[in-house]
Amino acid sequence: MATWQCVKQCGACCQLDPGDRPDLATYLTPEQLGEYLSMVGPDGWCIHFDSLNRDCTIYEDRPTFCRVTADTFGQMFGIEPQDLNAFAIDCCRQQIEAIYGDRSLESLRFEQAIGLEIG
Numbered sequence: 001m002a003t004w005q006c007v008k009q010c011g012a013c014c015q016l017d018p019g020d021r022p023d024l025a026t027y028l029t030p031e032q033l034g035e036y037l038s039m040v041g042p043d044g045w046c047i048h049f050d051s052l053n054r055d056c057t058i059y060e061d062r063p064t065f066c067r068v069t070a071d072t073f074g075q076m077f078g079i080e081p082q083d084l085n086a087f088a089i090d091c092c093r094q095q096i097e098a099i100y101g102d103r104s105l106e107s108l109r110f111e112q113a114i115g116l117e118i119g
């Protein structure tokens, strides 16, 4: 059974271009949406994303909608805690494939990290 985890130096979910996320207003509160939009840089990447190191520069203080927890995902997407693992895996896969491609090193690293791919 695969177990979700975030892999270092990925950052695919930090590409925030609202054009690629047409449903934002359906799962973010108006306040969260404002915060989200304020974080979008000219190239669509989060202004807090360190593209060189592929790292969040405000990790400890990142917004709740950046946190993969049962609480935040329950509030945003209405999923039950027992569904968080599979849901988060799907989210990461979609985002990684969209940003880096499904045959990318990032995709392989993610699959290995969650325990699906034999290295």
Ligand code: SF4
Residues within 6 Å of the ligand: 005, 006, 007, 010, 011, 012, 013, 014, 091, 092, 095, 096, 110
């Ligand atoms: S897409 Fe997933 S693995 Fe990549 S940085 Fe975001 S949470 Fe981590």
Ligand code: SF4
Residues within 6 Å of the ligand: 013, 014, 015, 016, 039, 046, 047, 048, 049, 050, 055, 056, 057, 058, 059, 062, 063, 066
């Ligand atoms: S605040 Fe951090 S985790 Fe959230 S999108 Fe920006 S760089 Fe990524």
